[in-house]
Amino acid sequence: MEKNLRTLRTATFVMISLFCLGPHDAFGNQENASEQSIESVQKKPEIIIKITCGCKALQLKLCQQAAEEWEKITGNRVEIITLPNESNERLNLFLQLFRSKSRDVDIFLVDVTWPGVLANYLIDLRKHFKEKEISEFYEVIINNNTVRGRLVAIPWYVDIGIFYYRKDLLKKYGHKIPTTWDELEVVAADIQNKERQNGNSRMWGYVFQGKSYEGLTVNAMEWFFSVGGSVTGPNGESIIDVEPNRTMLERVHEWIGSIVPSGVLGYTEEEARGVFQSGNAVFMRNWPYALALLNAPDCHLAGKVEATSLPAGTGAGSGHVGTLGGWSLGVSKFSQHQREAVAFVRFLTSYKEQKRRAIEGGISPTRHALYKDEELLTKQPFFAKLSNMLGNIVLRPAVQFGHLYNQASAEIFNSVHSMLAGNRPIDSALKQLHERLSLLLKKVGKQSRECFDGQD
Numbered sequence: 313m314e315k316n317l318r319t320l321r322t323a324t325f326v327m328i329s330l331f332c333l334g335p336h337d338a339f340g341n342q343e344n345a346s347e348q349s350i351e352s353v354q355k356k357p358e359i360i361i362k363i364t365c366g367c368k369a370l371q372l373k374l375c376q377q378a379a380e381e382w383e384k385i386t387g388n389r390v391e392i393i394t395l396p397n398e399s400n401e402r403l404n405l406f407l408q409l410f411r412s413k414s415r416d417v418d419i420f421l422v423d424v425t426w427p428g429v430l431a432n433y434l435i436d437l438r439k440h441f442k443e444k445e446i447s448e449f450y451e452v453i454i455n456n457n458t459v460r461g462r463l464v465a466i467p468w469y470v471d472i473g474i475f476y477y478r479k480d481l482l483k484k485y486g487h488k489i490p491t492t493w494d495e496l497e498v499v500a501a502d503i504q505n506k507e508r509q510n511g512n513s514r515m516w517g518y519v520f521q522g523k524s525y526e527g528l529t530v531n532a533m534e535w536f537f538s539v540g541g542s543v544t545g546p547n548g549e550s551i552i553d554v555e556p557n558r559t560m561l562e563r564v565h566e567w568i569g570s571i572v573p574s575g576v577l578g579y580t581e582e583e584a585r586g587v588f589q590s591g592n593a594v595f596m597r598n599w600p601y602a603l604a605l606l607n608a609p610d611c612h613l614a615g616k617v618e619a620t621s622l623p624a625g626t627g628a629g630s631g632h633v634g635t636l637g638g639w640s641l642g643v644s645k646f647s648q649h650q651r652e653a654v655a656f657v658r659f660l661t662s663y664k665e666q667k668r669r670a671i672e673g674g675i676s677p678t679r680h681a682l683y684k685d686e687e688l689l690t691k692q693p694f695f696a697k698l699s700n701m702l703g704n705i706v707l708r709p710a711v712q713f714g715h716l717y718n719q720a721s722a723e724i725f726n727s728v729h730s731m732l733a734g735n736r737p738i739d740s741a742l743k744q745l746h747e748r749l750s751l752l753l754k755k756v757g758k759q760s761r762e763c764f765d766g767q768d
């Protein structure tokens with residue numbers, strides 16, 4: 313176990329310096345430690361709650377502020393452990409910790425697709441939260457976080473894939489917001505070419521998340537469902553090798569190098585935002601967090617960017633969809649301070665704290681009442697639009713693949729990446745992907761029965 317603890321410490325230290333942009337206090341540092349007075353050391357509260365927080369944009373800062381507030385109220389201490397940006401990398405780290413029964417982290421950030429993967433390692437929060445409290449959160453996420461009747465994480469913030477556009481450029485060249493992929497191709501190409509002629513040689517039409525990681529699975533879901541495709545059928549079987557999916561992948565492949573930079577195959581959310589925020593893309597697919605940053609007073613794009621639903625196909629079953637994302641908070645069953653950890657989760661997911669995060673960081677709440685909160689809607693009017701978009705979500709196949717979801721997603725993103733990069737013909741790659749997903753689906757039922765012990 314000690315070996316694994318060291319692994320976490322080393323990993324966290326490296327990850328903080330590599331991935332996180334903001335300040336951090338994960339394990340303190342020499343300077344701060346030497347500044348601590350003897351008095352403050354003597355008064356050090358006994359209980360230290362260790363929590364993993366995101367490090368994208370304002371996430372870390374907001375988490376630190378909340379931790380300080382909670383420390384003041386309770387006299388407990390909080391240590392924030394920051395993480396790599398990519399969801400699947402986080403999961404690998406967490407699984408390492410859980411498998412070694414590590415007590416090094418009390419509260420875990422849980423991606424919307426992980427409840428089935430992590431259920432055995434997290435306590436049942438239904439034993440600590442009243443039904444009334446639970447009913448204040450979006451039911452779809454509560455259901456998602458409930459595995460075999462156990463509520464393994466409380467929803468903290470919600471994500472949905474949205475379509476960002478430069479309204480100044482649409483106006484300049486006399487275009488409407490594209491609502492279909494066909495329109496997107498025409499408008500993106502036109503503005504890109506005209507902007508290049510006008511001197512911005514680095515301008516591209518569209519950017520999204522094309523790196524081989526969880527974010528590409530997310531994008532692929534949106535492509536498939538927007539044109540009437542799918543990944544799994546009504547009986548939980550793989551139906552990924554269908555015509556709409558194939559045609560859409562061929563279309564996206566064609567975009568690369570024409571209206572989308574080839575670098576997109578290495579983009580996560582932050583690289584896509586970087587290109588868009590530098591003024592070098594007309595349209596972008598991203599999560600809502602980017603809106604507040606793009607419209608911040610010190611951003612040169614402030615007032616020029618808006619967001620709406622992603623474009624749709626035009627054939628049967630097409631529609632405007634966004635993949636559901638978001639993060640919840642779960643308490644480790646190996647935590648030595650479960651009571652305090654639950655109390656901190658309750659504090660972080662409270663109405664007041666979620667409202668503060670929404671106002672100060674544009675982070676989307678998981679409590680339905682907040683989408684009707686007048687003060688919030690006045691300060692962040694986009695949330696009114698977002699609550700309508702939440703009616704058109706697409707779910708990644710987390711329920712179908714259960715504890716094998718991360719393997720299924722890796723199959724999807726690796727395969728889609730090789731298709732988009734032109735490394736493999738789309739036809740045969742999709743067939744092989746279908747076979748691999750089918751094999752995983754066969755394994756799911758058997759192994760989930762073997763793994764589950766249901767104990768807190």
Ligand code: GLC
Nearest residue numbers: 399423424471526527637638
């Ligand atoms: C965001 C979403 C999360 C998703 C990840 C993919 O963090 O909230 O659900 O898995 O992006 O990059």
